[in-house]
Amino acid sequence: MHCAIWYWIGLATILGRVTSTATTTTNVATLTESDSTTTSIDSSNGNIDGSDVATEVLTVRHILHFSDVHLNISESFNESDSAKISVVYGEDAPTSLLISALTYAKKVSPDPDFFLYTGDHAVHGELSDEYLAEAVEENVEIMAKYYSVTDNDTMTLDITAIIGNADTSPDYTMNVTNPETEENPAIALISESWNDTMSKSNLGWFNRRGYLAYALDENLIVITLNTLPYSPNHLPDTSNMSDPFEQFAWLNASLSELRNTGKLAYIVGHIPTIFVSYR
Numbered sequence: 001m002h003c004a005i006w007y008w009i010g011l012a013t014i015l016g017r018v019t020s021t022a023t024t025t026t027n028v029a030t031l032t033e034s035d036s037t038t039t040s041i042d043s044s045n046g047n048i049d050g051s052d053v054a055t056e057v058l059t060v061r062h063i064l065h066f067s068d069v070h071l072n073i074s075e076s077f078n079e080s081d082s083a084k085i086s087v088v089y090g091e092d093a094p095t096s097l098l099i100s101a102l103t104y105a106k107k108v109s110p111d112p113d114f115f116l117y118t119g120d121h122a123v124h125g126e127l128s129d130e131y132l133a134e135a136v137e138e139n140v141e142i143m144a145k146y147y148s149v150t151d152n153d154t155m156t157l158d159i160t161a162i163i164g165n166a167d168t169s170p171d172y173t174m175n176v177t178n179p180e181t182e183e184n185p186a187i188a189l190i191s192e193s194w195n196d197t198m199s200k201s202n203l204g205w206f207n208r209r210g211y212l213a214y215a216l217d218e219n220l221i222v223i224t225l226n227t228l229p230y231s232p233n234h235l236p237d238t239s240n241m242s243d244p245f246e247q248f249a250w251l252n253a254s255l256s257e258l259r260n261t262g263k264l265a266y267i268v269g270h271i272p273t274i275f276v277s278y279r
Contacts, residue, residue, distance in 0.1 A: 128169070
């Protein structure tokens with residue numbers, strides 16, 4: 001079955017002190033008090049009342065979530081040719097459908113704190129390396145026009161780099177490489193799409209592993225996982241590998257550090273962690 005675009009607008013709720021600004025790097029969104037919704041909480045009865053007797057502050061962050069666009073672009077890589085591809089129910093999305101969805105989302109959520117995209121940028125099917133890289137890049141660039149670029153072309157909001165099974169060719173195929181010594185070819189093929197939203201160090205890390213962590217603010221970290229190696233459909237077979245890309249070791253260490261510092265994690269990936277999807 002071919003998938004069309006789906007999205008939702010989520011709320012990430014954090015109990016703790018509101019910060020005036022969040023620490024920012026190339027790939028961390030800038031947040032201020034005016035960007036968030038804050039409500040006082042009366043700790044004596046748990047009621048939200050907006051009074052001055054609260055001992056804690058509730059901070060709400062808005063997350064816009066898109067996924068599985070499966071962008072269908074012209075094989076000529078010409079924007080005008082891609083724009084002519086019609087929308088067909090049940091088929092992969094042309095650029096016009098993605099633009100329509102983003103236009104509506106912009107009206108509903110004009111200024112989210114984070115843009116979460118959870119993979120499957122490209123159309124289904126056997127794709128050339130050139131087509132796959134172009135489809136991912138065009139998908140990211142179209143989304144950035146609506147949510148990440150100011151008048152002076154400065155990136156202002158993260159768009160997450162998460163790899164779906166359709167972001168490799170053939171589908172579900174990714175050789176497991178040593179993250180300490182080499183870049184992964186399947187990841188590096190498409191990762192230039194995020195050159196403008198990742199720092200050089202984060203891009204290097206991502207190219208070797210396919211997973212990353214984003215600081216939404218000083219209390220909440222978004223962790224994006226590389227879920228491909230754990231799918232029963234993954235090629236080559238990884239069932240005898242204890243920890244592909246050393247991801248679980250990194251995740252355990254990251255979560256322990258967050259727990260020890262009183263911070264929260266929002267963990268996302270492409271393939272759902274249910275029995276039929278995971279080894």
